Amino acid sequence: MIVIGGNSLPTLAQQIAGKLGCECIVANTKKFADQELKVQVNKDLSGEDVIIVQSTKRPVNDHLMELLLLADTAKRAGCNSITAVIPYFGYGRQDRPSYEYGPISASLVAKIIETSGIEKIVTVDMHSKQSEGFFKIGVKNLDPTDCFINALQKNSNYIVISPDIGGLPRARILASKLGTELAIISKTHDLQGRCKMSDVIGNVSGKDCIIIDDIVDTGGTLCKAEKLLIQKGANSVSACITHAIFSENCIDRISKAGLAEFFITDTVHHQNLPSFIHVIQISELIANALLKWE
Numbered sequence: 001m002i003v004i005g006g007n008s009l010p011t012l013a014q015q016i017a018g019k020l021g022c023e024c025i026v027a028n029t030k031k032f033a034d035q036e037l038k039v040q041v042n043k044d045l046s047g048e049d050v051i052i053v054q055s056t057k058r059p060v061n062d063h064l065m066e067l068l069l070l071a072d073t074a075k076r077a078g079c080n081s082i083t084a085v086i087p088y089f090g091y092g093r094q095d096r097p098s099y100e101y102g103p104i105s106a107s108l109v110a111k112i113i114e115t116s117g118i119e120k121i122v123t124v125d126m127h128s129k130q131s132e133g134f135f136k137i138g139v140k141n142l143d144p145t146d147c148f149i150n151a152l153q154k155n156s157n158y159i160v161i162s163p164d165i166g167g168l169p170r171a172r173i174l175a176s177k178l179g180t181e182l183a184i185i186s187k188t189h190d191l192q193g194r195c196k197m198s199d200v201i202g203n204v205s206g207k208d209c210i211i212i213d214d215i216v217d218t219g220g221t222l223c224k225a226e227k228l229l230i231q232k233g234a235n236s237v238s239a240c241i242t243h244a245i246f247s248e249n250c251i252d253r254i255s256k257a258g259l260a261e262f263f264i265t266d267t268v269h270h271q272n273l274p275s276f277i278h279v280i281q282i283s284e285l286i287a288n289a290l291l292k293w294e
Helices: 010-020 060-076 105-115 129-134 145-151 165-178 220-231 250-255 283-293
Strands: 002-005 023-026 028-031 037-040 049-053 081-086 120-124 138-142 158-162 181-189 195-201 208-216 236-244 262-265 277-280
Touching: 002 010, 010 023, 010 049, 010 283, 037 060, 049 060, 060 081, 060 105, 081 283, 105 129, 120 283, 129 138, 138 283, 145 165, 145 262, 145 277, 158 165, 165 181, 165 208, 181 220, 195 220, 208 220, 220 236, 220 250
Parallel strands: 002 023, 002 049, 049 081, 081 120, 120 138, 158 181, 158 208, 208 236, 236 262, 262 277
Antiparallel strands: 028 037, 181 195
């Protein structure tokens, strides 16, 4: 067994390899003048069970293409099997057409990944369960809830908040494990796609709210949710977010929101994050899933 770390998550790849007790190599990826990618793996992969670790974070298309090229490299080198660890599955939000005749991008990306020679996928907290059905190969979609529970302080005053109807299954799991109540924010989008939050289904007055969601991108939804919950009488608002995309001025926006605590996982790598952001490592969660799959 050998782990190949793509350029999006070299540290996580090394952590996973350490827990599996196998070698980790980081791919040598370069760009031609026109930005075309060229990958090289300086290792004999013949007969190896290869695990490629790569999140399709920004720049999404570059990291997705690097994953595909690494898989083709391993296949052509005569490896025994290829498992892709994709902690953050980019394009997962596009699991249905957003307009008439629009693409189902998540389904198309799944087909491309299969074509590359990848036989199994381990991912974390896909945007929706239906995305698993786009794959004809084995998929393990890992639940990070226990990672968040271990980080949260004991508090009988918690209430779990789903920022929309789509996130309700995720929120139900956390509420059940914490033994708390559950509330849902009523969220709609206008014709320009802008998010509007008008009400909270459930009583949050005097409660310490925990918003749980899979992605924070620009931070707009999270900050609007925090503001609405405080207006409805919440005592405090914390957040547990699996994938920290942090686009645009997201970090600055969140830092001004007044969150009591903010937890993310390391499915997306960042450097020099401010101290109010608490990063939870998921290498053990992934390594255990890989070992059980062998």
